[in-house]
Amino acid sequence: MARSSLYQQVASELRRAIYSGEFGPGDQIPTETELMDGHQVSRNTVRLALGELENEGLILRMRRRGTFVRERRPLLMRPQDELLPRGDSRPRFDSFVFAVTSEGRQADQNIEVQIVQPPEDIATRLELVEDRALAVVRRRLRFVDGQPYNTNDSYFPLKLVSDSEIVRPGDIKRGANRVLEELGHPQVRVIDDISARMPTPDESARLQLEPGTPVVVYVRVGYDEEDVPVRVAVSVLPADKHLIRYELERH
Amino acid sequence: MARSSLYQQVASELRRAIYSGEFGPGDQIPTETELMDGHQVSRNTVRLALGELENEGLILRMRRRGTFVRERRPLLMRPQDELLPRGDSRPRFDSFVFAVTSEGRQADQNIEVQIVQPPEDIATRLELVEDRALAVVRRRLRFVDGQPYNTNDSYFPLKLVSDSEIVRPGDIKRGANRVLEELGHPQVRVIDDISARMPTPDESARLQLEPGTPVVVYVRVGYDEEDVPVRVAVSVLPADKHLIRYELERH
Numbered sequence: 001m002a003r004s005s006l007y008q009q010v011a012s013e014l015r016r017a018i019y020s021g022e023f024g025p026g027d028q029i030p031t032e033t034e035l036m037d038g039h040q041v042s043r044n045t046v047r048l049a050l051g052e053l054e055n056e057g058l059i060l061r062m063r064r065r066g067t068f069v070r071e072r073r074p075l076l077m078r079p080q081d082e083l084l085p086r087g088d089s090r091p092r093f094d095s096f097v098f099a100v101t102s103e104g105r106q107a108d109q110n111i112e113v114q115i116v117q118p119p120e121d122i123a124t125r126l127e128l129v130e131d132r133a134l135a136v137v138r139r140r141l142r143f144v145d146g147q148p149y150n151t152n153d154s155y156f157p158l159k160l161v162s163d164s165e166i167v168r169p170g171d172i173k174r175g176a177n178r179v180l181e182e183l184g185h186p187q188v189r190v191i192d193d194i195s196a197r198m199p200t201p202d203e204s205a206r207l208q209l210e211p212g213t214p215v216v217v218y219v220r221v222g223y224d225e226e227d228v229p230v231r232v233a234v235s236v237l238p239a240d241k242h243l244i245r246y247e248l249e250r251h
Numbered sequence: 252m253a254r255s256s257l258y259q260q261v262a263s264e265l266r267r268a269i270y271s272g273e274f275g276p277g278d279q280i281p282t283e284t285e286l287m288d289g290h291q292v293s294r295n296t297v298r299l300a301l302g303e304l305e306n307e308g309l310i311l312r313m314r315r316r317g318t319f320v321r322e323r324r325p326l327l328m329r330p331q332d333e334l335l336p337r338g339d340s341r342p343r344f345d346s347f348v349f350a351v352t353s354e355g356r357q358a359d360q361n362i363e364v365q366i367v368q369p370p371e372d373i374a375t376r377l378e379l380v381e382d383r384a385l386a387v388v389r390r391r392l393r394f395v396d397g398q399p400y401n402t403n404d405s406y407f408p409l410k411l412v413s414d415s416e417i418v419r420p421g422d423i424k425r426g427a428n429r430v431l432e433e434l435g436h437p438q439v440r441v442i443d444d445i446s447a448r449m450p451t452p453d454e455s456a457r458l459q460l461e462p463g464t465p466v467v468v469y470v471r472v473g474y475d476e477e478d479v480p481v482r483v484a485v486s487v488l489p490a491d492k493h494l495i496r497y498e499l500e501r502h
Contacts, residue, residue: 008370011370011371012370012371015371015372016371051451052451055448055449055451057446057448074446079497079499080499083499083500083501083502119259119262119263120262120263120266120267121266186501187501188500188501189498189499189500189501190498190499191496191497191498192496192497192498192499193494193495193496194445194467194494194495194496194497195308195325195467195490195493195494195495196447196465196466196467196490197306197308197465197490197491198306198463198465200302200303200306212449214447214448214449214465214490215447216445216446216447216467239446239447239448239465240448242446243444243445243446244444244445244446245442245443245444245445246330246442246443246445246497247440247441247442247443248330248331248334248440248441248443249334249439249440250334250437250438250439250440251334
């Protein structure tokens with residue numbers, strides 16, 4: 001029988017102490033030397049164990065200051081929530097607002113609305129390439145409890161939405177998706193593409209990312225009943241602060 | 252009307268040349284100086300444009316050697332394929348093998364089977380924490396066309412699978428999921444968690460990652476008809492080589 005290695009055992013004990021609340025959010029955990037003495041292991045083993053917990057987003061190692069339990073667990077996003085039937089008792093927020101408010105935290109956003117020649121990849125997804133048609137983009141920088149958290153840029157074909165609230169700056173309380181429905185273009189099918197990469201310098205600055213934090217890029221294309229793409233939403237999610245979850249059943 | 256910025260226009264023209272095949276996989280694209288002259292823009296604008304294409308995984312910039320179109324597009328993974336009905340004409344491979352072979356590429360893997368005390372997070376997901384029960388893990392390092400591509404570690408509760416092929420080393424042609432079905436534990440519901448982080452040093456070495464390449468961590472927990480977790484599969488997917496896609500319909 002294979003046994004988990006020594007550093008995994010140390011990581012496991014620390015993990016249990018964090019999950020159990022013995023070390024709460026923001027608490028400093030023992031120093032490397034204390035952990036070496038406590039577990040009778042080498043400094044290298046302690047560092048491997050801490051590296052594992054850091055990768056999991058549980059702790060933050062700060063040079064010269066020590067190691068701390070992260071204040072916040074990653075935000076759990078459920079992209080399927082946006083597709084819930086309308087009669088559902090929960091309001092149809094987008095999944096970000098829903099996830100944040102479900103945790104009792106405060107969601108805010110800055111919205112900027114532009115009419116643009118969409119970038120090539122967006123134009124391709126919106127099937128606007130051939131006639132070089134314009135799109136409306138609603139660019140959102142989102143905050144949780146006042147801190148920049150992620151960005152979401154939603155593109156709509158201008159010809160579909162030019163007479164609606166979607167082209168006007170400011171929040172749409174009932175959501176842009178609801179406006180699309182009222183315009184006769186409910187999104188009945190979506191394709192979600194998920195990838196990750198390092199942030200651009202601009203993203204690092206806007207989202208106040210710590211060095212070495214990758215971003216998850218989540219792109220949703222929504223199609224109406226005629227299978228016409230009516231919305232492309234690009235979310236840039238700092239990887240240390242987000243977890244995306246899908247639940248599927250076998251049919 | 253807002254116009255896309257200069258560097259986005261340069262990026263867009265290069266992108267079109269790559270998608271159209273004018274620059275094919277492995278081709279060198281013009282130097283910074285040539286692009287500056289050709290587009291009448293500054294070096295900074297050219298660098299921003301190339302940075303954008305690099306982030307999209309389309310090109311690779313190699314110090315002193317120049318800029319090249321990447322050989323391969325990211326592998327498109329469709330985690331829903333594993334849940335297709337059994338009568339479907341396509342064999343029920345796991346989604347990785349299915350994705351690779353769909354592209355006419357060669358999929359191979361090394362499999363190592365161990366019986367372990369599962370790490371805390373896996374034990375929690377398999378609901379094995381309280382009785383500290385053992386798990387079987389099938390660790391796979393997967394190759395595409397002979398190159399290391401990703402890893403997949405699948406954990407099963409030992410008590411469920413101890414008399415089956417799952418504990419024996421080597422490939423299971425019809426798939427471990429099928430063996431679970433034969434044991435009376437078909438996975439009828441799954442929860443998929445997707446996140447990203449920087450790789451561990453060990454992952455960088457095994458997967459031969461270029462510096463600065465994050466990994467997507469994709470964890471699937473499968474539940475049987477009694478809602479008992481019967482499998483936890485952890486995939487570590489280099490972010491430059493993978494794209495995960497879900498398709499959802501409104502019910």
